[in-house]
Amino acid sequence: MISVDGRETGIEIKQFQNLEEILLRIMETDELEGRIVTDVFVNKESFSEIYPHQAEDIESDEIESVEVKSVPVMDMALSITHELGKVVRLMDHGARRVAELFRQADDAEALEVYQDLMDVTRDFLNMVGVLRSESTKRPNSAFDAAADDISNLFSEMLEVLENEDWILLADLLEYEFIPAMGRFKTVIAELQESFETTVKE
Incomplete structure (x- = not known):
């Protein structure tokens, strides 16, 4: 039996050679249009590659x-x-931690945490960009302003990093990066509102 969200598809397992062929066939049906697969169960057991x-x-x-x-x-x-709101709080905490480590002259630890912070920030910005493209009501002004701020700040931080001016980097993180990321709260709120409206319709 092959089912999608509790509904039998009428597709027979024996028509296929393996599980991949079955999953590809399910993806071709209209069953999953406008939907994202969250779980696959094979013989009632959770399956992920x-x-x-x-x-x-x-x-x-x-x-x-x-x-x-x-x-x-x-x-x-x-x-x-x-x-995403939780991610902004984590980045706020991370930036404060990096600034504190630089001011304590624990440069090796600070640089390690800084790299993690930059990775999380990049992933966050990519995710916000993807969500914005899915949103029916595009919150252009808030997103564009916040994205421009952070982009300019990244360039400045990269220059400071190359000059190994750790105290200036700590200042930039604490006094510019944290407020800049905080501006994304407005963007996230607008995205939430847009998706909530769409879900209700």
Whole structure:
């Protein structure tokens, strides 16, 4: 039996050679249009690939059932916007920690945490960009202003980093980076509002 969100698809397992073929066939149906897959259960056990194309190695004669669970894209987007507020708080905490370490002359530890902070910031900005493209109401002004601020600040911080002026970097993090990231709270709030409206419709 193959089902999507509790509904039987009518697709027969024995038509396919392996799990990958089954999953690709499910993706071709209209069942998942505008939805994101959250879970796959094979023989009532949760399945996720440990290595690429692992599903290809699971022969169809080993499979009794495949169940796919999904959520609407907008529900997932709304859920992510709620998490982004926590990420801003984490970045705030991280920036303060890096500034403190630089001021204590613990440069090695500070640089390590700084690198993690920059990685998280890049991922955060990418995610906000993706959500903004999915949003029906594009919060242009707040996003553009916040993105310009952070982009200019990144250039300045990179220059300071190359000059190894750790105290100036600590100041930039504390007095400019934290407020700049804080401006994204408005962007996140606008995105939330947009997705909440869409979900209700």
